[in-house]
Amino acid sequence: MESVFQCFQRGYGNGDGYALSDTLSPIPPESQPDRLNNFFRSTNFANVKRDFKQALLRNSEVGMSEEEYNGWVEVYVAYWKAVGELLAADAAPKSNSKAAWTKTYDAWKELTSVLHRGYSNHGFPSWTLPCLYVAGKFLRIFAIKADEATPTSMSAVTSFGDDLNPDAEKNEKLEDAARQLNRIFNLCLSDREPNLALSRKWGIYYTTNLLLKTYFKLNQIGLSKNILNAIRAYKGDMPLLDKFPASQQVTYKYYIGVICFLEENYVEAENNLTEAWNKCHKDAIRNKELILTYLIPCHLLTTHTLPTLALLSPYPRLQKLFLPLSRCIKKGDLSGFDTALVAGEDEFVKRRIYLTLERGRDIALRNLLRKVFIAGGFEEPKEPGAASVRKTRIPVAEFGAAISIGSKETMDNDEVECLLANMIYKNLMKGYIARDRATVVLSKGGAFPGTGV
Amino acid sequence: MSSAPTTSASKAEKGTAEGTQKEVKPAAALEEDDEFEDFPVENWTKEETEVPDTSTHLWEESWDDDDTSEDFSAQLKEELKKVEASKKR
Numbered sequence: 001m002e003s004v005f006q007c008f009q010r011g012y013g014n015g016d017g018y019a020l021s022d023t024l025s026p027i028p029p030e031s032q033p034d035r036l037n038n039f040f041r042s043t044n045f046a047n048v049k050r051d052f053k054q055a056l057l058r059n060s061e062v063g064m065s066e067e068e069y070n071g072w073v074e075v076y077v078a079y080w081k082a083v084g085e086l087l088a089a090d091a092a093p094k095s096n097s098k099a100a101w102t103k104t105y106d107a108w109k110e111l112t113s114v115l116h117r118g119y120s121n122h123g124f125p126s127w128t129l130p131c132l133y134v135a136g137k138f139l140r141i142f143a144i145k146a147d148e149a150t151p152t153s154m155s156a157v158t159s160f161g162d163d164l165n166p167d168a169e170k171n172e173k174l175e176d177a178a179r180q181l182n183r184i185f186n187l188c189l190s191d192r193e194p195n196l197a198l199s200r201k202w203g204i205y206y207t208t209n210l211l212l213k214t215y216f217k218l219n220q221i222g223l224s225k226n227i228l229n230a231i232r233a234y235k236g237d238m239p240l241l242d243k244f245p246a247s248q249q250v251t252y253k254y255y256i257g258v259i260c261f262l263e264e265n266y267v268e269a270e271n272n273l274t275e276a277w278n279k280c281h282k283d284a285i286r287n288k289e290l291i292l293t294y295l296i297p298c299h300l301l302t303t304h305t306l307p308t309l310a311l312l313s314p315y316p317r318l319q320k321l322f323l324p325l326s327r328c329i330k331k332g333d334l335s336g337f338d339t340a341l342v343a344g345e346d347e348f349v350k351r352r353i354y355l356t357l358e359r360g361r362d363i364a365l366r367n368l369l370r371k372v373f374i375a376g377g378f379e380e381p382k383e384p385g386a387a388s389v390r391k392t393r394i395p396v397a398e399f400g401a402a403i404s405i406g407s408k409e410t411m412d413n414d415e416v417e418c419l420l421a422n423m424i425y426k427n428l429m430k431g432y433i434a435r436d437r438a439t440v441v442l443s444k445g446g447a448f449p450g451t452g453v
Numbered sequence: 454m455s456s457a458p459t460t461s462a463s464k465a466e467k468g469t470a471e472g473t474q475k476e477v478k479p480a481a482a483l484e485e486d487d488e489f490e491d492f493p494v495e496n497w498t499k500e501e502t503e504v505p506d507t508s509t510h511l512w513e514e515s516w517d518d519d520d521t522s523e524d525f526s527a528q529l530k531e532e533l534k535k536v537e538a539s540k541k542r
Binding site for chain 1: 487489491496510512514516525526528529532533536537
């Protein structure tokens with residue numbers, strides 16, 4: 001017990017919120033693997049409040065108000081109870097793990113509420129906000145643990161009885177955690193403290209990120225909108241994002257990028273993801289991999305560019321994900337593209353990038369048509385020495401033949417024309433179709449915009 | 454169309470694979486596989502981000518002109534003949 005409160009005093013004395021928050025961690029520091037055990041055994045249910053009152057009094061800084069002091073005592077009593085449940089859950093046999101983790105979640109939720117009250121009623125200063133971060137972070141983790149733990153055989157039997165909606169309870173605790181996190185979000189956002197330096201608004205992005213993560217896990221991404229609208233409404237009244245710690249900036253930009261991506265707003269998505277990419281810590285390989293998972297399809301659609309081998313080399317998983325498609329796009333290999341898309345379908349769907357990648361087929365087709373154009377060669381020069389000009393009149397049948405390479409079916413000219421008209425409409429190809437002559441007349445100045453021919 | 458049965462089959466396979474996996478290690482991982490991870494540190498400087506190396510290109514054009522176009526035009530001619538032959542039939 002003493003060591004926890006000594007850390008509290010040190011953190012509080014230095015005004016170091018993160019050091020202070022370490023005293024509320026459910027994971028013991030490496031140097032003291034037994035801290036949770038010792039802390040829990042240092043007192044008992046009958047005496048915990050009295051003991052902590054004395055310990056905090058001995059340790060606490062002079063100048064902390066009576067009100068705030070009482071608030072912290074409540075916090076550590078709630079923490080002590082939660083630690084008790086956590087130790088029990090860690091030791092619980094598998095048959096009982098669901099109940100044990102549910103209790104841990106409930107106890108941790110109580111700690112979170114007590115902390116929340118600390119800020120709303122007991123005047124906790126805003127520099128101690130990292131305590132709230134730790135509470136929120138593990139609230140989410142314990143909720144997931146409780147939801148994922150297998151129920152005891154007894155409750156499994158009862159749930160078989162009425163399985164009308166087996167998913168309803170699947171995320172019960174995590175949905176509850178989302179509501180608690182939302183309360184924390186509002187606690188931070190609605191702070192009326194006029195001095196921004198002392199405002200709880202500094203907690204906004206950490207809590208927002210936790211919420212977004214939770215909504216993604218729950219597959220309720222639509223709910224993010226409420227949060228983002230609320231942030232937008234307070235924008236003028238809040239510290240700028242780039243004043244926040246880099247980890248919060250990168251996480252926020254990643255989630256905003258993915259949300260834009262899912263709304264098919266690829267330009268915004270690319271901007272946000274690029275920023276996340278540029279600011280990401282260089283050793284955070286997994287996170288960089290996740291950023292690229294969405295940034296690569298964005299690039300394909302916005303600028304029609306592909307990742308180089310140099311970019312992909314540290315990420316074998318991304319190579320597996322994107323290289324087969326990339327190769328087919330480059331070669332203009334349509335049937336290869338289709339095969340690669342089917343082969344990767346499960347993974348693409350899981351990552352929510354299938355529909356976007358499917359649109360890459362246009363680029364593959366553009367490259368194929370471009371090859372037909374280049375293979376057509378040049379016009380006979382009208383006079384010697386004149387600059388050579390590519391043949392710009394190309395029979396529809398030639399494009400049709402190119403499209404049917406590799407696939408067993410041939411396409412009607414009508415169908416081919418339809419594809420070509422689409423390419424022209426999307427500005428991937430410039431020209432017109434002379435239907436009476438079954439010929440495509442391509443633009444002499446840049447038949448395939450942006451590709452050098 | 455022909456791909457549909459294979460896809461659903463592979464999905465079913467995956468379902469069972471996931472099921473067995475869950476039994477083997479119940480909720481061992483705290484964080485889900487595709488979740489953005491917490492950074493080990495809260496803040497860092499520009500120096501600790503990837504230094505953009507100007508000599509390596511990260512993005513490249515989507516087409517490939519090195520692909521010998523001789524081969525392609527031969528292939529194209531072959532295909533044209535095939536298409537025409539099939540139409541006459």
